[in-house]
Amino acid sequence: MRGGAEEMRSSIMADIEANRPPGNGMVVGGLSPLSETLWRDKANAELVGDVSARLTWKDLTVTVTLPKGEMHRVLEGLTGFAEPGTLTALMGPSGSGKSTLLDALAGRLAANAFLSGVILLNGRKAKLSFGTAAYLTQDDTLIGTLTVRETIWYSARLRLPNKMPQEEKRALVESTIMEMGLQDCADTVIGNWHLRGISGGEKRRVSIALEILMRPRLLFLDEPTSGLDSASAFFVTQTLRGLSRDGRTVIASIHQPSSEVFELFDSLYLLSGGKTVYFGKSSDAHEFFAQAGFPCPSLRNPSDHFLRCINSDFDKVKATLKGSMKLRFERTGDPLEKTTTAEAMRRLNEFYSHSQFFYAARQKVDEISRIKGTILDSGGSQATFLMQAMILTKRSFVNMTRDFGYYWLRLLIYILVTMCIGTIYYNVGTGYSAILARGACASFVFGFVTFMSIGGFPSFVEDMKVFQRERLNGHYGVLAFVIGNTLSATPFLIMISVASATICYFMVRLHPGFMHYLFFVLCLYGSVAVVESLMMAIASVVPNFLMGIIIGAGIQGIFMLVSGYFRLPNDIPKPFWRYPMSYISFDFWSLQGQYQNDLEGLVFENQTPDLPKIPGEYVLENVFQIDVHRSKWWDLSVIFSMIIIYRIIFFVMIKVNEDVTPWVRGFIARRRLQQKATLERRHSSADLGTRTPSLRGYVVEAGTGSTDN
Numbered sequence: 012m013r014g015g016a017e018e019m020r021s022s023i024m025a026d027i028e029a030n031r032p033p034g035n036g037m038v039v040g041g042l043s044p045l046s047e048t049l050w051r052d053k054a055n056a057e058l059v060g061d062v063s064a065r066l067t068w069k070d071l072t073v074t075v076t077l078p079k080g081e082m083h084r085v086l087e088g089l090t091g092f093a094e095p096g097t098l099t100a101l102m103g104p105s106g107s108g109k110s111t112l113l114d115a116l117a118g119r120l121a122a123n124a125f126l127s128g129v130i131l132l133n134g135r136k137a138k139l140s141f142g143t144a145a146y147l148t149q150d151d152t153l154i155g156t157l158t159v160r161e162t163i164w165y166s167a168r169l170r171l172p173n174k175m176p177q178e179e180k181r182a183l184v185e186s187t188i189m190e191m192g193l194q195d196c197a198d199t200v201i202g203n204w205h206l207r208g209i210s211g212g213e214k215r216r217v218s219i220a221l222e223i224l225m226r227p228r229l230l231f232l233d234e235p236t237s238g239l240d241s242a243s244a245f246f247v248t249q250t251l252r253g254l255s256r257d258g259r260t261v262i263a264s265i266h267q268p269s270s271e272v273f274e275l276f277d278s279l280y281l282l283s284g285g286k287t288v289y290f291g292k293s294s295d296a297h298e299f300f301a302q303a304g305f306p307c308p309s310l311r312n313p314s315d316h317f318l319r320c321i322n323s324d325f326d327k328v329k330a331t332l333k334g335s336m337k338l339r340f341e342r343t344g345d346p347l348e349k350t351t352t353a354e355a356m357r358r359l360n361e362f363y364s365h366s367q368f369f370y371a372a373r374q375k376v377d378e379i380s381r382i383k384g385t386i387l388d389s390g391g392s393q394a395t396f397l398m399q400a401m402i403l404t405k406r407s408f409v410n411m412t413r414d415f416g417y418y419w420l421r422l423l424i425y426i427l428v429t430m431c432i433g434t435i436y437y438n439v440g441t442g443y444s445a446i447l448a449r450g451a452c453a454s455f456v457f458g459f460v461t462f463m464s465i466g467g468f469p470s471f472v473e474d475m476k477v478f479q480r481e482r483l484n485g486h487y488g489v490l491a492f493v494i495g496n497t498l499s500a501t502p503f504l505i506m507i508s509v510a511s512a513t514i515c516y517f518m519v520r521l522h523p524g525f526m527h528y529l530f531f532v533l534c535l536y537g538s539v540a541v542v543e544s545l546m547m548a549i550a551s552v553v554p555n556f557l558m559g560i561i562i563g564a565g566i567q568g569i570f571m572l573v574s575g576y577f578r579l580p581n582d583i584p585k586p587f588w589r590y591p592m593s594y595i596s597f598d599f600w601s602l603q604g605q606y607q608n609d610l611e612g613l614v615f616e617n618q619t620p621d622l623p624k625i626p627g628e629y630v631l632e633n634v635f636q637i638d639v640h641r642s643k644w645w646d647l648s649v650i651f652s653m654i655i656i657y658r659i660i661f662f663v664m665i666k667v668n669e670d671v672t673p674w675v676r677g678f679i680a681r682r683r684l685q686q687k688a689t690l691e692r693r694h695s696s697a698d699l700g701t702r703t704p705s706l707r708g709y710v711v712e713a714g715t716g717s718t719d720n
């Protein structure tokens with residue numbers, strides 16, 4: 012084993028010695044002695060058998076499909092690597108592709124994005140989402156009602172092994188709080204729309220704390236310092252550098268770092284318009300720009316200068332200011348005065364692609380890629396499934412208790428509305444007119460009152476955002492989340508249903524008897540829980556709260572229409588509206604059950620003595636067209652099974668998104684590229700009478716899906 016490693020190392024060294032820049036050998040820009048040993052100083056590191064993460068990407072291209080079907084190339088032929096013990100900074104103007112590069116490396120590209128090229132972790136293709144790598148996104152999706160300490164504590168319990176003593180877990184949480192400088196706000200709530208909480212910068216630090224808690228081997232951070240003041244940004248970057256010095260691989264995209272922050276980076280990946288402008292040691296960037304003809308003027312922050320050179324928006328700004336005469340040009344000796352940024356970018360791109368930096372990076376990528384290191388296990392949760400489900404239930408329950416908008420506001424509105432129902436249908440009685448009044452009352456309760464459950468959707472969408480972040484980072488599984496959400500919501504749904512049903516039942520004086528009351532409560536609970544589950548299923552497909560509410564309202568409107576009140580069951584047009592629509596409408600089952608529950612056994616009579624008494628069974632069969640041979644408990648069991656079905660749909664939809672969608676994307680990407688290649692071949696044969704193998708050898712992947720052992 013050891014001999015193999017030695018052999019491999021000597022072969023790598025030999026390769027490095029033998030390798031000369033490919034192509035015509037033209038290399039622009041002589042490098043300093045320091046740069047000549049560029050990257051090579053790490054070639055002696057022992058690469059086999061350890062658990063560190065060596066990430067390489069070669070000829071990485073990301074193409075997205077736009078709404079009208081056109082393809083847009085977001086990243087073009089990027090090559091680079093990140094090694095353990097280093098902090099790599101991705102820099103570039105807004106829209107240059109930093110987040111896309113991080114997403115591509117972490118296997119999290121959007122559904123409309125296609126990736127080509129090769130990404131290897133320890134020399135293998137590896138699935139990096141779901142915990143193998145930690146990823147800090149640009150948004151801080153946190154639970155607003157928890158304090159900073161609670162947030163980190165729940166996260167620790169969700170992920171640390173059950174066996175680990177509580178004191179050790181506590182110590183880890185406290186040390187992470189200290190590490191991120193959060194001790195002063197540790198007991199302050201994060202904050203949401205109705206709770207003033209910690210500042211934006213502190214939220215950012217909490218998000219970072221959650222990702223570094225488990226000390227991941229590979230850490231991606233999308234703008235960890237955005238929104239922080241210069242001292243906090245320095246503090247955070249220093250912490251990230253500290254983490255990298257423990258043998259971790261840290262890659263972070265950074266906007267406009269101060270000079271102190273810039274000095275903390277080991278490597279710099281400068282992007283502009285999706286292309287590499289520079290990749291090398293951050294300390295060599297200064298020299299690279301000078302050699303390329305864009306030396307950094309004295310007294311200017313180097314990172315500001317680099318970004319100034321590659322931000323084409325400056326051309327537009329200059330043109331606008333010139334037009335409005337707000338800009339007076341004074342000669343300062345800045346090379347950018349003599350040229351446009353677009354031209355500077357073109358020259359820098361050109362210079363880089365022939366520079367020693369470019370060849371050194373490719374050489375190093377080849378070198379690292381050849382070494383098959385350890386397959387990193389999915390570094391997600393080490394807690395058992397039961398522990399995850401329990402902690403999620405607890406955390407979600409605490410959140411629901413503290414978030415006024417989740418259930419308390421709904422409870423108030425439910426009480427208010429059912430009191431209105433109670434007053435309007437007060438002591439409805441058994442006169443002839445009560446027949447339709449009872450029907451209308453039931454229809455309103457099971458139609459509109461259950462519909463109001465849609466109001467919890469925004470809070471649920473917030474939960475979903477937290478779930479998505481934690482899920483992608485491997486904190487827990489989908490099933491644990493579904494169980495946690497279902498169990499924590501149950502007491503609140505019971506409370507809402509019991510309160511509303513009791514007010515309504517006793518004020519309206521529905522069919523007397525405990526079992527009738529119980530059925531009414533259960534039926535209302537079942538219906539409200541179905542709406543919740545339906546909204547959960549919708550959220551798994553449409554995570555935007557406005558669109559989700561509109562879709563949820565539309566579906567429920569259709570369900571109400573075919574419930575058998577607005578059109579009697581036998582009159583509902585066949586086949587579509589009657590079968591299947593009325594059967595999949597939970598309103599249909601709840602209304603049928605409640606009609607039976609309320610009317611069966613009652614006798615309706617009018618004040619005028621010569622008018623006949625009408626039995627409830629007659630009304631059920633002939634007025635409301637209810638099948639009286641079917642038990643009302645059967646209707647109730649259909650409603651309860653719908654709760655389970657919708658939760659299963661939610662589970663399946665998330666699994667489909669995770670497992671099937673990447674496969675479909677890969678398939679579509681291959682098809683599109685094949686079509687493109689065929690077209691290109693046709694064009695070139697038409698133009699030149701020859702064949703162009705331009706897309707041959709393209710490796711197409713959707714994300715970094717497969718694992719190659």
Ligand SMILES: Nc1ncnc2c1ncn2[C@@H]1O[C@H](COP(=O)(O)OP(=O)(O)OP(=O)(O)O)[C@@H](O)[C@H]1O
Binds near residue numbers: 085110
């Ligand atoms: N899935 C996508 N669909 C369409 N366009 C996309 C997609 N992903 C990225 N883009 C486009 O690619 C470009 C690069 O986006 P990206 O978010 O990677 O830039 P960035 O450098 O991270 O920007 P910022 O610093 O502002 O976050 C943008 O123009 C963006 O609109």
